[in-house]
Amino acid sequence: MTVWLPVLLPVLVGVTTFLLGETRERLRVLVNLAGAVLSSGVVIALVVRAYDGAVAGSSVEMLPGLALSLEADLLGLLFSAVATVLWAVTLVYAFGYMAHAENRARFFGFFALCIASANGVALSADLLGLFVFYELLTLATYPLVVHSGTDEALVAGRRYLYYALSGGAALLLGVVWLYAIAGTVPFTPGGALGAVAGRTGELRAIFALLAGGFGVKAALVGLHRWLPGAMVAPAPVSALLHAVAVVKAGAFGMVRLVNEVYGPELATSLGVAQPLAAIAAITILFGSIVALRQDDIKRRLAYSTIAQLSYITLGVALCSPLAAVGAVAHLAHHAVMKITMFFSAGSLAETHHIKRLSALDGVGHLMPATMASFAAASFGLAGIPPFAGFFSKWPLGAGAAESGQVWATLLFVTSGALAVGYLAPFLVRAVRPAAAAREPGAESDPRMLWPIVIVGALSLVLGLLAGVPGSPLDWAARAVAPSYAGWSPW
Amino acid sequence: MNLVAHLPVIVIMMPLIGASIAFVAGPRRAPLVTVATAVLTIAPVAWLGARVLAEGPTRYEIGGWGGPLGIVLVADGLSAAFLGLVAIVGLGVTLYATGYYRVATGSRPGPGHGLYWTLWLFMWSSLNALLLTGDVFNVYVCLELVGLSAVALVTLAEGAEPLRAAMRYLFASILGAMTYLLGVALLYAATGVLDMRMLADSLGPSVAAETGLALMVAALLLKTALVPMHFWLPTAHAAAPSPVSAALSALVVKGSFFVTLRLFLDVMPAGYLGGADVLIGVLGAVAIVWGSIQALLQERIKLLVAYSTVAQVGYLFLLFPLARHGGEVLSAALLGVLVHALAHAFAKSSMFLAAGVTLKRFGHDRIADLPGTARRAPVIAATFALAGVTMMGLPPSGGFGAKWLIASAALASGEWWWAAVVLVGGLLASAYMFRLLAVFMAAPGGRPLPVGGVRTLRTEWVPLALAAASFLLVLAVPLVTRLAEASAVVAQAGGVVP
Numbered sequence: 002m003t004v005w006l007p008v009l010l011p012v013l014v015g016v017t018t019f020l021l022g023e024t025r026e027r028l029r030v031l032v033n034l035a036g037a038v039l040s041s042g043v044v045i046a047l048v049v050r051a052y053d054g055a056v057a058g059s060s061v062e063m064l065p066g067l068a069l070s071l072e073a074d075l076l077g078l079l080f081s082a083v084a085t086v087l088w089a090v091t092l093v094y095a096f097g098y099m100a101h102a103e104n105r106a107r108f109f110g111f112f113a114l115c116i117a118s119a120n121g122v123a124l125s126a127d128l129l130g131l132f133v134f135y136e137l138l139t140l141a142t143y144p145l146v147v148h149s150g151t152d153e154a155l156v157a158g159r160r161y162l163y164y165a166l167s168g169g170a171a172l173l174l175g176v177v178w179l180y181a182i183a184g185t186v187p188f189t190p191g192g193a194l195g196a197v198a199g200r201t202g203e204l205r206a207i208f209a210l211l212a213g214g215f216g217v218k219a220a221l222v223g224l225h226r227w228l229p230g231a232m233v234a235p236a237p238v239s240a241l242l243h244a245v246a247v248v249k250a251g252a253f254g255m256v257r258l259v260n261e262v263y264g265p266e267l268a269t270s271l272g273v274a275q276p277l278a279a280i281a282a283i284t285i286l287f288g289s290i291v292a293l294r295q296d297d298i299k300r301r302l303a304y305s306t307i308a309q310l311s312y313i314t315l316g317v318a319l320c321s322p323l324a325a326v327g328a329v330a331h332l333a334h335h336a337v338m339k340i341t342m343f344f345s346a347g348s349l350a351e352t353h354h355i356k357r358l359s360a361l362d363g364v365g366h367l368m369p370a371t372m373a374s375f376a377a378a379s380f381g382l383a384g385i386p387p388f389a390g391f392f393s394k395w396p397l398g399a400g401a402a403e404s405g406q407v408w409a410t411l412l413f414v415t416s417g418a419l420a421v422g423y424l425a426p427f428l429v430r431a432v433r434p435a436a437a438a439r440e441p442g443a444e445s446d447p448r449m450l451w452p453i454v455i456v457g458a459l460s461l462v463l464g465l466l467a468g469v470p471g472s473p474l475d476w477a478a479r480a481v482a483p484s485y486a487g488w489s490p491w
Numbered sequence: 492m493n494l495v496a497h498l499p500v501i502v503i504m505m506p507l508i509g510a511s512i513a514f515v516a517g518p519r520r521a522p523l524v525t526v527a528t529a530v531l532t533i534a535p536v537a538w539l540g541a542r543v544l545a546e547g548p549t550r551y552e553i554g555g556w557g558g559p560l561g562i563v564l565v566a567d568g569l570s571a572a573f574l575g576l577v578a579i580v581g582l583g584v585t586l587y588a589t590g591y592y593r594v595a596t597g598s599r600p601g602p603g604h605g606l607y608w609t610l611w612l613f614m615w616s617s618l619n620a621l622l623l624t625g626d627v628f629n630v631y632v633c634l635e636l637v638g639l640s641a642v643a644l645v646t647l648a649e650g651a652e653p654l655r656a657a658m659r660y661l662f663a664s665i666l667g668a669m670t671y672l673l674g675v676a677l678l679y680a681a682t683g684v685l686d687m688r689m690l691a692d693s694l695g696p697s698v699a700a701e702t703g704l705a706l707m708v709a710a711l712l713l714k715t716a717l718v719p720m721h722f723w724l725p726t727a728h729a730a731a732p733s734p735v736s737a738a739l740s741a742l743v744v745k746g747s748f749f750v751t752l753r754l755f756l757d758v759m760p761a762g763y764l765g766g767a768d769v770l771i772g773v774l775g776a777v778a779i780v781w782g783s784i785q786a787l788l789q790e791r792i793k794l795l796v797a798y799s800t801v802a803q804v805g806y807l808f809l810l811f812p813l814a815r816h817g818g819e820v821l822s823a824a825l826l827g828v829l830v831h832a833l834a835h836a837f838a839k840s841s842m843f844l845a846a847g848v849t850l851k852r853f854g855h856d857r858i859a860d861l862p863g864t865a866r867r868a869p870v871i872a873a874t875f876a877l878a879g880v881t882m883m884g885l886p887p888s889g890g891f892g893a894k895w896l897i898a899s900a901a902l903a904s905g906e907w908w909w910a911a912v913v914l915v916g917g918l919l920a921s922a923y924m925f926r927l928l929a930v931f932m933a934a935p936g937g938r939p940l941p942v943g944g945v946r947t948l949r950t951e952w953v954p955l956a957l958a959a960a961s962f963l964l965v966l967a968v969p970l971v972t973r974l975a976e977a978s979a980v981v982a983q984a985g986g987v988v989p
Binding site: 019062063064065067103104107132133136137139140143144147149150151152155158159162166167169170173174177178180181 | 895
């Protein structure tokens with residue numbers, strides 16, 4: 002039953018938050034923080050058990066012959082831990098950021114429901130459960146995207162729904178179809194479709210439907226257009242949902258799909274992994290190049306997210322064990338780095354009304370701690386050692402080369418250079434002398450500052466400790482290894 | 492006297508007795524009588540359901556007179572499921588009405604208040620009879636009773652528009668009943684029996700019998716408002732008082748659908764009326780698309796919800812082309828349609844009831860003039876959101892379970908296009924529901940919403956509870972599965988789950 006808690010606790014928090022209403026601020030803070038800390042504790046306890054090889058699972062019957070099953074395996078727990086722990090951090094930030102906003106009960110309620118859905122996506126033991134929570138995630142995110150209720154937000158929300166619900170429909174069709182030919186398909190490292198591997202035509206079509214469905218939230222090029230618009234949401238939403246929980250649900254789905262539904266071997270022999278890799282590669286270049294041209298800070302970061310998410314997709318689509326390890330590690334590393342950046346962007350906008358890159362001159366003198374954290378995250382995202390990002394990009398590139406796909410290695414290097422290109426201007430402008438006189442020494446509210454410093458420091462610490470058992474890299478290696486028979490990271 | 496044996500009659504008589512008492516008790520005490528009746532009706536319905544689950548389908552011969560002369564009642568899993576639905580939604584509607592009519596009229600009971608209770612219980616009793624009757628002539632009687640009380644209920648709303656809508660409704664209702672009766676006459680001339688089970692045994696290739704059944708089915712489709720025979724539904728359902736709209740959209744259309752189901756699955760041998768089943772499926776698909784597009788274009792909430800009924804009814808008819816395949820496909824599709832009927836009833840009644848609250852609180856239900864509702868009336872917004880999830884067929888709602896089952900039946904049969912229709916219908920439903928929800932989420936801007944009427948808890952929380960039930964209905968699917976297995980047709984097909 003423990004495995005349900007990471008889903009049920011946030012649901013409880015969300016419902017309680019709705020019922021408490023707008024006015025009972027203190028109780029709301031208490032319930033949310035307690036819920037987040039408790040959920041994190043449960044997830045960590047599950048991780049410790051999974052490291053010992055004990056996988057907790059549980060299921061309830063939903064439709065005749067079909068159960069909603071959860072299973073706390075290492076891969077799922079990695080995503081769940083990232084979402085849940087960062088939820089706790091983001092809550093502190095959000096209490097500062099939203100201090101004067103309207104409709105806070107609604108905001109924090111749906112925020113908790115988003116985390117519940119993300120944990121459901123992470124811990125689902127088969128495609129049906131993953132689909133169920135994937136759709137719930139769409140529904141729970143919508144009120145947050147349109148939170149301000151302005152026309153701009155409503156338009157962005159509508160576009161988000163168009164993409165997400167169409168993707169959900171493709172996903173549903175794929176899942177129903179797969180279940181119709183193969184029965185329940187539990188996630189099995191190395192693939193679960195051996196019995197029906199002969200039905201190549203159908204399996205190819207189903208792969209396209211499923212990858213298309215996950216591709217919407219993973220923002221593959223062509224399906225990405227909702228993401229930059231969704232940046233109209235409040236900063237904590239951009240930070241936790243549009244850099245971590247929602248978009249990673251898509252990327253995570255890709256990992257499950259390639260590694261644990263089809264399996265790397267079948268995906269390669271069917272010829273479906275290679276097109277996916279090609280689309281992911283194009284997305285990386287596209288996102289990086291478009292990011293270069295954005296002046297709006299959040300949009301620049303959004304395009305960077307589009308590029309970085311495809312690192313994960315490309316990493317698994319290469320069907321090379323080392324690259325897959327890098328991909329899964331990147332899921333955690335990118336989360337920590339990108340959340341730092343969105344937190345910083347939110348602080349800049351909220352404290353100094355800076356929303357554009359061109360207005361950033363000299364801000365490093367105003368907010369040294371914020372911008373230092375931003376710098377740590379930038380170094381990581383560009384793949385500079387010893388920051389966290391390096392330790393996912395190295396296995397990605399090495400794995401690509403090892404499996405003879407050198408073009409992908411070159412792509413990772415190029416994209417690293419492009420990342421320097423779109424991130425360096427932030428740092429260069431920040432250390433310039435200010436053009437106009439500004440109030441000195443104006444860091445943001447401590448409730449916002451400390452979370453930034455913590456996640457910024459994590460960008461470095463996770464890199465420094467990458468070799469330690471329990472680090473995201475080690476964790477990813479253990480989670481991925483079973484999908485590749487005969488391969489061991491040690 | 493063995494009470495258990497008489498349960499089917501008790502289920503029909505309970506609301507009828509309540510209706511009589513409510514009429515005599517007068518407007519002041521009628522609400523209390525109606526609530527008591529609604530609560531008391533739950534018990535025999537639940538008992539009957541439990542008995543069907545335990546012992547399988549049962550036949551009851553009124554006064555000990557069997558067919559072909561006597562009146563026969565048949566209770567199987569299918570009728571138990573629908574009876575249970577009517578009982579639960581009926582209780583919700585009744586509770587809501589006690590608040591609604593107080594809000595509507597303040598301290599003094601106003602127009603429609605007195606007659607509502609009697610007519611509503613009378614319609615309830617007729618519906619229960621329709622769901623239990625075992626011969627095709629009594630179906631006609633029940634259809635007339637349901638139809639006439641429904642028309643009377645629509646006229647309880649004030650103004651000229653409801654009267655016009657009710658006249659149109661009456662016209663459609665009588666046209667349907669007469670066509671049905673004509674069909675019964677032809678069928679009787681050809682076979683000499685009216686009892687459904689005897690008909691099933693004696694139906695052979697006969698032009699008269701086929702024509703008769705075709706007329707009966709056509710009449711039932713008109714009553715269920717299958718496109719293009721839906722012309723009467725949107726205005727009637729939108730113009731009626733909200734507790735009436737809820738009962739009409741959620742329950743009454745399901746009654747005539749239930750009879751269609753009986754005729755196709757229990758009475759007609761496989762392949763009878765060749766081609767009609769596919770034609771009906773195509774019309775269902777057209778209904779899903781056409782009704783959804785119309786819903787998308789409506790300016791008022793109640794019309795949007797009414798057109799949504801036109802669309803959602805279409806899903807029910809996807810069963811018939813799939814039923815041809817028999818076996819597992821039939822079982823999955825039947826279960827899917829049953830779940831859909833239940834989920835739609837919960838969601839649709841909650842939306843009409845919530846629309847009634849909107850009308851009372853803001854004085855209108857024009858969608859464009861309701862920005863900020865999520866802030867001013869969060870319970871109403873939450874009701875529409877939860878019910879909307881069922882309309883869209885997203886998990887974990889009953890609508891999702893239904894669409895999953897129908898889509899997997901379609902894919903298992905090889906006719907994948909029905910699955911595509913289901914998915915497109917879900918997307919269109921998302922479009923019309925989110926059009927409404929987006930307005931609710933919008934900033935109110937400079938336009939303050941007028942707040943009127945007295946608020947009572949019942950009028951807001953009853954719809955929310957019904958919507959929550961539809962949202963979580965997937966949890967009830969195991970029970971519905973057992974009921975479906977206890978129905979006559981599935982017993983022949985060999986169970987729902989292999």
